[in-house]
Amino acid sequence: MESILSIEFTAYVALAVLLYAIRQAANIPNRYIPLAAVILGVAFSAFESHAFSFDVLVTGLKYALYGIGSVAAIKYAIEKAGGDK
Structure with a gap:
């Protein structure tokens, strides 16, 4: 349960919501x-670690991929729910 509520999970959920709102x-x-x-x-990864390095870049890319996947899943779920009516 602790890993679900970790900062990484919160970061990519927040990023997914932000990306969906921007979209x-x-x-x-x-x-x-x-x-x-x-x-x-x-940017979030650099803000989180107060520095910039290769590890920060990789973590930021991981957040981005998770966020994009979440936005795609939300979009698909909304379209699927709207298409059944």
Whole structure:
């Protein structure tokens, strides 16, 4: 249970929610969502560790990939629920 509530889980859930909100509010094309995710993920990782290194970059990319996957899952679930009606 502790690993579920860890900072990594919170970070990628927050990133996923932020990316979904940006996608809906700004109506930017889907091809720019991964770029925004990488920038936000690396920025959050650098903010979290108060430094920048290769490990911080990899952690930021991990956050970005998790965030993109979560946004895709949310989008698919909403489309699937709307298509059944």
